[in-house]
Amino acid sequence: QVQLVESGGGVVQPGGSLRLSCGASGFTFNTYGMHWVRHSPGKGLEWVAFIRYDGTDTDYADSVRGRFTVSRDNSKHTLYLQMSSLRTEDTAVYSCVKDPSSGYFFDSWGQGTLVTVSS
């Protein structure tokens, strides 16, 4: 079955950077788009970013555009999220989510990795 395992979270100071990874298995990774979604107690669920199956196109939430970059390495079945200029409001659990073949909802989530932005 689909398995998504995130890593790379931790504590970082405001203005700092962090790179998250998501290892995928149980499906043909290079044929599916992938999303990052975050969850924080204060702001709830928030869609963060998307990358096409082949990496040729991406999209971002306005709140992270210009600071975060999503990428993927299909040879390693891995999704990445490079986060820079981090703010306290970026504190959340970040999950990678597989885009379903029929689109427009999220049915396969990773457990997530916690990012804490604090001085």
Next chain:
Amino acid sequence: QSALTQPRSVSGSPGQSVTISCTGTSSDVGGYNYVSWYQLHPGKVPKLMIYHVSERPSGVPDRFSGSKSGNTASLTISGLQAEDEADYYCCSYAGRYSYVFGTGTKVTVL
């Protein structure tokens, strides 16, 4: 990309029905029939309850139903059960590859 508006909380007794509203704009909820609903229990991965406004994935009880009118979508839980106590979030496709989630609703079973 403003969050969709949901009530902060709703409650009901076992066996009763509750409805959660999810209000957006013509650029998201009103513009597409791509509203989905997710159930969150503490420490667990979000569970898809409804997709494409009113479709139920296999394994989701038929007491969960979804609908939409204009810029507002709704999730109704009929025959409320103790295990339905959780947070619920709506989500709408918002164009290109983007999505917007709701503010979240805590469902309490009295």
